[in-house]
Amino acid sequence: xxxxxxxxxxxxxxxxxxxxNWGRSRSPWPFPYGTAxxxxxxxxxxxxxxxxxxxxAERVAFTPxxxxxxxxxxxxxxxxxxxxxxxxxxxxxxxxxxxxxxxACTGGVFRTYSTQQGIGSIIPVDIYIPGCPPxxxxxxxxxxxxxxxxxxxxPLYKKRQQVxxxxxxxx
Amino acid sequence: MSLMDRIKDxxxxxxxxxxxxxxxxxxxxxxxxxxxxxxxLKEKGGFDFLSDVFGVDNIDLYAAKAKKAKKKxxxxxxxxxxxxxxxxxxxxxxxxxxxxxxxxxxxxxxVRVPEDSMDVPSVTxxxxxxxxxxxxxxxxxxxxxKGHPNLRRLLMWDExxxxxxxxxxxxxxxxxxxxxxxxxx
Ligand code: SF4
Numbered sequence: 001x002x003x004x005x006x007x008x009x010x011x012x013x014x015x016x017x018x019x020x021n022w023g024r025s026r027s028p029w030p031f032p033y034g035t036a037x038x039x040x041x042x043x044x045x046x047x048x049x050x051x052x053x054x055x056x057a058e059r060v061a062f063t064p065x066x067x068x069x070x071x072x073x074x075x076x077x078x079x080x081x082x083x084x085x086x087x088x089x090x091x092x093x094x095x096x097x098x099x100x101x102x103x104a105c106t107g108g109v110f111r112t113y114s115t116q117q118g119i120g121s122i123i124p125v126d127i128y129i130p131g132c133p134p135x136x137x138x139x140x141x142x143x144x145x146x147x148x149x150x151x152x153x154x155p156l157y158k159k160r161q162q163v164x165x166x167x168x169x170x171x
Numbered sequence: 172m173s174l175m176d177r178i179k180d181x182x183x184x185x186x187x188x189x190x191x192x193x194x195x196x197x198x199x200x201x202x203x204x205x206x207x208x209x210x211x212l213k214e215k216g217g218f219d220f221l222s223d224v225f226g227v228d229n230i231d232l233y234a235a236k237a238k239k240a241k242k243k244x245x246x247x248x249x250x251x252x253x254x255x256x257x258x259x260x261x262x263x264x265x266x267x268x269x270x271x272x273x274x275x276x277x278x279x280x281x282v283r284v285p286e287d288s289m290d291v292p293s294v295t296x297x298x299x300x301x302x303x304x305x306x307x308x309x310x311x312x313x314x315x316x317k318g319h320p321n322l323r324r325l326l327m328w329d330e331x332x333x334x335x336x337x338x339x340x341x342x343x344x345x346x347x348x349x350x351x352x353x354x355x356x
Contacts, residue, residue, distance in 0.1 A: 078349045079328045113335050113344025114327070 017156050024068070024094060025150040026056045028143065031067035033087070036074030038101035038133040045136035055143050064090040069146065070123075071139075073100035075108065076116040088123040094155070098142050099125045102132045174276055181216040182208055197279040205282055205292045209267070213297055218269035218278055221294070224304035226312035227264040228338045261285035265314060267294070284314060293318040311336035 003022060005014035030052070034042050046052050046060060061067035064087045076084055088097070099119055102108035105128045107117035119125060126149060127142045172180075174196055179186060185208040187199040200208045212218045263284040270277050284291055293316035295301045305316045306325040313334040316322055324331060328349055333340055 078347070079326075081349050112342055113340070113347065 017154055020155050021151050021153060024153075024155075025147045028055075028057055028069045028096070028146060028150070029059050029061050029067045030057045030069045030071045031061050031064055031087075031091070032071055032073070033084070034073045035076060035080065036101075036103060038073035038103065041133045041136055042071060042073040042100060042139060045139040050136040050140060052140060052143060055140065055147065057143060064088075065092060067091060068095060069143075070095065070097045071100060072097060072104045072119055072125075073133075075103040075110060076119055076122075077114050078116050079114070081116055081122055084119065085122050096126045096146055096150070097123055098127045098129065098139075098146060100129050100139060100142070101134055102130060104128075105130060108132060174278075178212070178216060178278065181211050185211075195277065195279060197281065199281050199283065202282050202284060202291060205294065206297070209280070209294050209297050212269065212278070212280070216278075217271045217273055218276075220270040220272050221298035221300045221304075222268040222270050222277075224265065224267050224294070224301055224308055226308045226314060226336070227266060228262060228312060228336065229260065229264065230262055230338045263289070263312060263314070265291055265308065289313055290315045290317050292316070295319055310334070313337070 003014070003018055005012050005018075007013065030046070032039070032042055032046065034040070044050060046057070057069070064070075068091075070088060070091060072084070088095070097119075099105050103110065103115070104119050107115050109132070111117070116122065120128075127146050129138050129142045131138055175189060175191060178196065178198060179189065182198065182200065185200050185204045187201060189196065189198045191197070261283040263286065265282045265284055267280040267282075268277065269280060282291060291314050293301065293305060295305065295316075296318065302320065303325060305314075305319055306322060308314050309316060309319075309322055310324040310326050311334055323329065327335065330349075331347060333345065333347075335344070
C-alpha cells in the first residue's frame with residue numbers, strides 16, 4: 001500500500017480517505033456463512049493452521065450487524081435465497097462479499113431445480129473463488145485480493161457522489 | 172418358522188405378493204388395507220421400528236418395457252404369439268422399510284398407488300416416526316397421506332407447485348424462483 005503521510009512529533013498529516021482505507025483494510029471481520037462442504041475449508045482457513053486472523057480477519061462475527069465481509073461458502077438452495085438476502089441486507093455499510101467455491105459462484109455440479117445458480121444474481125459479489133472446494137490458500141488469497149480492493153476504494157468520493165445524486169434527484 | 176412364513180401368517184389375506192432377494196423380504200399389500208396390515212405387522216410380527224417411507228415413480232420403467240416388447244415382436248413376428256396384456260401397472264409405489272429391534276430382521280412393504288387416486292392411509296397413528304418421511308414423500312411425489320396431522324412440504328418451500336422427484340419433472344425445474352418477501356419470511 002502506498003500510504004503517504006507527513007508526520008512529526010504528535011501529529012500526522014495524510015489524506016482522510018487513506019486513513020479510512022487503512023482502518024477498513026486491516027480489519028475485514030468475516031461473517032462465516034458455510035452452507036455445505038466448502039464451509040469445512042473455510043473453517044480450516046480460519047483456524048490456527050492457516051490463521052486468517054493474520055490478515056486482519058481477527059474476529060469472526062456471528063452476527064450480521066458487526067461484520068464487514070460475508071464469506072459465502074457452499075451451495076445455496078433456492079429455499080435458502082431469502083435467508084441469504086436478508087442477512088446481506090442486515091449488514092452495516094461498508095460491506096463486501098466473497099463467494100467461495102463453484103457452488104456459490106455458479107451452482108457448481110448442482111444444475112438442478114433446487115439449487116440457486118450462483119449467488120451473484122441475489123447479492124453483489126466482490127470476489128469469486130473457483131474450486132470444488134478451493135484450498136484454504138485460495139480463501140486467504142481472496143482475502144488479500146479483497147484487501148487490495150478496499151485500499152483502492154474512494155469512500156469519501158463515493159459518499160459525496162451519493163449526496164450529489166440525492167440532491168439532484170430531489171430537485 | 173422362517174420370516175416368510177411368519178409374515179404370511181401375520182398378513183393373511185392382505186398379502187398380494189411376497190418375494191425374497193438375497194435375504195431381503197419384500198411384500199406387497201393393497202392400498203385400502205394399509206392400516207390393518209401394518210398394525211398386525213407391528214403387533215404380531217414384531218416390526219416395531221419404521222426406518223423410512225418413500226416413493227417410487229415407475230413411469231419410465233413401464234415405458235421402456237413396452238418399447239422392448241414391441242421391438243421383439245417386430246423381429247420375430249411369426250414365432251411369437253401376441254401376449255396377453257393386462258391392465259398397466261399403477262404408476263407410483265409407496266415403500267415402507269420396517270425393522271424389528273428384537274430380532275434385527277428387516278422387511279420392505281410396498282403399496283401400489285395409481286396416478287388418479289393418490290390417497291394413501293397415513294401410518295402416523297402406528298409409528299410416530301412416519302410424520303417427516305411422509306411429508307417428504309408428499310413433497311417429492313404428491314401422495315396424499317390421509318390422516319397425517321400436518322401434511323406440508325418438508326424440503327421445498329411452501330409456494331412450490333410441483334413434485335420434483337416425479338420422472339416427468341425436468342431436472343432443471345420449471346423456472347421456479349423464490350424471492351425475498353419481508354412480510355412472510
Ligand atoms: S463447490 Fe464443491 S466443495 Fe464447495 S460446496 Fe459446492 S460441492 Fe461442496
